[in-house]
Amino acid sequence: MQDSLTQAKQARDTASIADRAAPLVAEAYSGRLESTFKNLAGGLGFTTDAKDANDALLRLQNQLAVKTPKFSGSTSNADATRYDKAVGDIANPNVSGTEKLRALKDIKDLAAKADDYARQEENFYYSNNKSLKGFKYVPSNPFGQ
16 A cells, blocks of 8 residues: 555655754744834845745745645544644744744644554555455554653
8 A cells, every 4th residue: 555655754754844944933033023024124135034034934834735644534624724724824924933833843743643544554454455444543652742
C-alpha cells in the first residue's frame, strides 16, 4: 500500500516545515500595529528583520497549506479544521507569537497523528491479507508527548 507510505512521509515533511518555521516566529510581526509600522518602513525602502521573517513564514505557510495531511477516522473533519486554522495563523500579523507557536505545535501534533494513522493502516493492510476490513485507528501514545 504505497499510498499509506506516501501519506506518512508527507506528514513527516509537514512536521519538518513546522520545525523550520518555529525560530522565525520570534523575529516576525507580533501584532497589527507593529505590522503596519514595519510595512510602512519597508515601503519607504527600509528593510526589517521582522518583514523578512514574516515573508519566510508566509512561504512556509504556503508549503504547509499544500501539504495538508489526509485525515481519516472519526475526528477527521475536526482535525482538518484545526489544521487549516493553525496554518492560517502562522504568518498572520494579527496573531501573537505565542499563538503562532501554539499553531505550529498543533500542526506538528496533527502531522504526527497522520503519520501514525498511515503507518498503522499500512501494517494492518499487510497483516490482514491485503485488506483494510476491520481497521480501527488507535493512537500509539494516547497520553500525549
